Amino acid sequence: MRRLACLLLAESALTKDLITPVMLIQIELAIASTRGDRDSLDLLEIDAKRMALTAAEIDAAKRGASFDAITNIAIKFALADYADDAAEITAAKKKLAAFGVAALAPRLHAFVQGLKLPTSI
């Protein structure tokens, strides 16, 4: 039991490190692109360039992908979660588990919920 707790703690620390500002900005670019939110995209692109992402990496994020393996599946999960697409969420969760980073899902979910526009004011 104690061993399991240690493992969970270790995975929690690991996933915390894996979710980086560079990953998050690519997720934001992907979601802003699906929304067609030009103003947000312009600002996000400036920030992404400051983080040393290349124009090709920014374009990939806007297409809902990443050259980085973990960020790529994180974006897929985030887009599915943003769209409340249950089938895609399940598929992305399976992929995260296959890559050994299943614990990313709840943290990404929390991040995506923060990006959702309020339905009423």
Place this chain on the structure above:
Amino acid sequence: MYGMIAARMDRWQAMRVFVKVAETESFAAAGRQMHMSPPAVTRIVSSLEAVIGTRLLTRTTRSVKLTEAGARYFGDCQRLLTGLEEADAAAAGAYGKPTGTLTVTASVMFGTMFVLPIMTEYLDLYPEVTGRGLFVDRVVNIVDEGIDVAVRIGHLSDSGFTATRVGQIKRVICGSPAYFEKHGIPTVPNDLARHQIVASTSAWTSLEWRFGGAGKAAVRVNPRLFCNTNEAAIAAAARGWGLTRVLSYQIAPQLESGELQTVLSDYDEEALPIHVVHPDGRYASAKVRSFIDFAVGKLRANPHFS
């Protein structure tokens, strides 16, 4: 008037001959290099000495040496002749038409993937220029090998050449999605110990893979497959056999298609700059100037470097 100009032209020629004799320490060798007979060389240098009114060279049966006045005059002639050549080249470069052979060097993959398409497009625009691409994975001596333009990746040494930065690239570790599904994804550099590694043994590769980020770690990898080209290592990785480390531009098409993905991106080393370099400074010829303008614009527009 024409006679005066001709006389001045002869003086430049006499200075060139004198400099060549001083450099080769031989009338015969200077004559060979300048396509003149030894007596003609001797006559020109003697005329020069007569005009100046002092002895410039000491002749013995075995060698030719500069006198004290000759040594000073030799330095002055070199400066004047260089200035004259530079002025001619500047005028030709600024107003001339690109002609002649343009030699461009780059590494094999960068040259093939990015420089060659630029060269062919450039040659279509300037039909009087002939191109020569020297794409090799070794450090090319720009002056010795007669290079007009070089594309260099990495930090430049202080060469005195003119360099224009066109972008940057990173060293990346990559594998195929199928490999990651089977073997998982390394999340820290030390994880590489439990992965299959393909290493390229071409130039500039090391089995000690260095990482940037907070830790600045270095991991010595134990590859199970060595390939003598980057292309082969990339092909093995794309087949899902293992992970390899390359420069990001080398897998640009595979990254775009999703055939390969990178890992450990948070541990990337500092990016390497890409420069277009040429040795002629502001005195570059028309062909060099026009090619650099063309190539810099094209390379800077590449989304993988910017």
